[in-house]
Amino acid sequence: MNTYTETREIPIFGYYDVIVVGGGPAGVGSALSASRGGKKTLLIEQYGFLGGMWTAGLVNPLFDYENKGGIVQEIVNRINDLGMNSSSGQMYTFDIETMKLLLDRMMIQSSVDLLFHTYFADTIVDNKVAKGVLVENKSGRQAYMGKIIIDCTGDGDVAARAGASYKIGRDHDGAVQPMTLMFKMSNMDYVQNYNNFPALNGNELYFLMKQAVEREGLPDYQFNFTRPCMLRLPGSHTGVCQMTHVRGRNPLDAWDLSKAEIEGRELVYDAVTYFKKYLPQFKDAQLDQTGAHIGIRESRRITGEYEITLKDMLEGARFSDGICICKFGVDIHQPDGNGQEEIIRYPIKPYHISYRSLVPKYIDHLLVAGRCISGCFEAHASYRVTGDCVAMGQAAGTAAALCLDTNRSPRELDGKLVVEQMRKDGALQ
Ligand SMILES: Cc1cc2nc3c(=O)[nH]c(=O)nc-3n(C[C@H](O)[C@H](O)[C@H](O)COP(=O)(O)OP(=O)(O)OC[C@H]3O[C@@H](n4cnc5c(N)ncnc54)[C@H](O)[C@@H]3O)c2cc1C
Incomplete structure (x- = not known):
């Protein structure tokens, strides 16, 4: 160089x-x-x-x-x-x-x-x-x-x-955990009930997605992560979602980080579109924002x-x-x-x-x-x-x-x- x-x-x-x-x-x-x-x-x-x-x-x-x-x-x-x-089940949210x-x-x-x-x-x-x-x-x-x-x-x-x-x-092999672009939604008829967490192995949202797959005869759609969650925030019908994982990118390389942000936004768009189309609880929901920075684990x-x-x-x-x-x-x-x-x-x-x-x-x-x-x-x-x-x-x-x-x-x-x-x-x- x-x-x-x-x-x-x-x-x-x-x-x-x-x-x-x-x-x-x-x-x-x-x-x-x-x-x-x-x-x-x-x-x-x-x-x-x-x-x-x-x-x-x-x-x-x-x-x-x-x-x-x-x-x-x-x-x-x-x-x-x-x-x-607020809280999602026993989890403290703010x-x-x-x-x-x-x-x-x-x-x-x-x-x-x-x-x-x-x-x-x-x-x-x-x-x-x-x-x-x-x-x-x-x-x-x-x-x-x-x-x-x-x-x-x-x-x-x-x-x-x-x-x-x-x-x-x-x-x-030096591989790191995936990054995730978190996103916030409102006007949902749904927030994850974490009291169901043990019964559904922590996968309540995934369970709903699976139900939609079966109901609508859709191809299985994992959104890149099999344990998505939507956590309740204070304010009605509002939550943050963790599911759009970006893998294989180096969090210490600005070019890779740039690609990860772009990839993350596309994944969020896909997720929100899917929710609104196939999960009745999200029919009127809207995407409020994505994180200012992709989450680096x-x-x-x-x-x-x-x-x-x-x-x-x-x-x-x-x-x-x-x-x-x-x-x-x-x-x-x-x-x-x-x-x-x-x-x-x-x-x-x-x-x-x-x-x-x-x-x-x-x-x-x-x-x-x-x-x-x-x-x-x-x-x-x-x-x-x-x-x-x-x-x-x-x-x-x-x-x-x-x-x-x-x-x-x-x-x-x-x-x-x-x-x-x-x-x-x-x-x-
Ligand atoms: C997607 C995701 C979900 C998570 N879920 C949870 C959860 O549910 N609950 C939980 O408790 N934890 C969760 N974590 C873990 C937790 O969020 C982080 O590990 C924690 O925030 C780390 O704290 P920190 O202060 O070390 O770093 P950060 O929170 O990353 O803060 C670092 C700060 O330094 C600033 N900074 C960095 N570099 C520079 C620079 N060069 N110049 C100036 N400023 C700089 C950043 O802007 C930032 O404000 C999650 C993490 C991720 C990525």
Whole structure:
């Protein structure tokens, strides 16, 4: 490949104690806890709103938050106070626009500096120590210097650019779980009744589709995924649907991502057309929106000081630096099939996420939180859900503040101190 050499001086727009890149569930937890810990905190986000997959990806419900306390419980309480929660069976769902507004308010109330419409471009590293970030936005290229940088990009972009090592996908072939473009519909006479979930093996919508196939004499139509679901959102006759899986695309390649978005939209069009034509419950339904970003289930897993293993999960590992307990099952949407591996295939016990899984090897003054932390393929398929990501973020922000208070690097910090501080702040471990 031909190359072009770039040499230019970049203006430094700000000096911070803590810089958080990515405003999804992990970034929200990180920025709030760092700022509440008394540190001058900047949160950088490519969109004009926070929430990551919750908002840009239209992902609902909020899984695995019930045993966390802390910031994720605060978010749930505040959504409830605004009356903007609902449920699909036992699953907790929330209104997406309310989530955006609430997260803004929480940041402002906690004095986090929010920089929207800004794309992370590179990590400033000096002698294996992260010192800041380069970003691009309407104002041009800018540098922000930070004493601790927290990578909450989901994809581990900041750590990867800093030179941290990482793994991707299954051990034997590197294949990742499919992406999915979520979509929201309204005016339906249907939302999935998750109380039927066990009887229909979680496949109520698929069951209706099968019925339509038989009734209308149609060819079998699997929509690319055999366990579609339509989850109830607050507001009548409104829900988000998860079924349009895109496989075989690399989430870290912009050309592949572009193709995945286009493919996803076609799949959504097919699905909505099918619903309206063949399922009476959808006769008058309408497509409200697709996600601003196709949902990426899986990409980099940054190699940390500790890697969560399948054995840890099967044994229900507990650590003195366990920052939260994850109880969500191993949920693998097959990279090369139309199904979802049964959660019961891996009879896991609730397990601790160790603080050390948030500390990348080799690069100092850097933490990761969210789905890009250090774990094996199967572990990632469990801890990637949003309740756990917020808790990891809270741990990373708490750790950053403690590091600065005690003049230690994240690697030197004893994770037990993070656990203690999180407990004082209402988290459960
Ligand atoms: C289709 C799908 C369905 C899912 N269903 C559920 C579910 O039902 N319940 C559940 O709890 N979890 C679910 N998950 C998992 C969950 O949504 C994610 O694993 C979780 O959101 C990860 O949180 P995060 O904060 O690490 O990353 P994200 O939510 O991806 O947030 C990352 C943030 O960083 C920003 N960002 C990324 N790169 C840059 C950059 N270079 N510059 C600036 N900003 C950047 C993004 O815009 C985003 O706001 C689902 C995931 C997918 C893909």
